[in-house]
Amino acid sequence: MDTTQLLKGVLDLAVLAVLREDDAYGYDILRRLRTAGLSEIGxxxxxxxxxxxxAAGYLNTYVVPSEEGPHRKYYALNPAGRSQLKQGGEVWREFASTMESLLREPA
Amino acid sequence: MDTTQLLKGVLDLAVLAVLREDDAYGYDILRRLRTAGLSEIGxxxxxxxxxxxxAAGYLNTYVVPSEEGPHRKYYALNPAGRSQLKQGGEVWREFASTMESLLREPA
DNA sequence: TTGCACTACTGCGCATAAGACAGTACTGTT
DNA sequence: AACAGTACTGTCTTATGCGCAGTAGTGCAA
Structure with missing residues (x-):
């Protein structure tokens, strides 16, 4: 079974979650997600x-030059993004719980 | 947030799970999934x-005529399907646990 | 008797999103 | 000079959920 399809719709949520605490640039977000367990993410x-x-209006962005390599494009959650993170998390949990009950041995 | 994308890759698993106990035909599987919580499934x-x-070799099938309407095409899990259900369930649980840890408030 | 609703399935075509891949560009090391 | 690592963009491919139309059977209501 391929994890690729499982990611659909959830990667959005994972990225928003990673940005909850502090801003980050793409390459760093990639590393964080891989470290967190999504090791095969492209x-x-x-x-x-x-x-x-x-584009959907959930993130703000700004570019920061780096002295150790190319410039970095930082992303930050804005209020819409935080709201989306909260709501998406609820939807995900409900969905996961439905799946769990389907997978559990029936009574 | 659209549940459509969340289903990707998981619908396979949900259908296999529904067939674990007994054979069923398409329309009935649809009803079972909707009742189980996937209410918006097409x-x-x-x-x-x-x-x-x-086509992937996880199911056997046979047609049963019905007196209350059109014929019904039944599907049944074969050994490959049971194995896939087991393995897919494990992959799903591991994936869900990764997502849960990402969504949880960080330490 | 015509029409509608429900059951049951097939096939076409679309949209979304993950990912492979190539390319650009900068830094530091050998 | 060559290469690895960092950092990002753009293009194309692929998988899959779903809308919609069509086919076909039963039974009920106007």
Missing amino acids: DASVYGTLRRLF | DASVYGTLRRLF
């Missing part, structure tokens, strides 16, 4: 998700 | 998934 998936979330 | 999604699982 870089293009994360960059694409960030663009999508930005 | 009929074409279920029929498509059944065809896909059958």
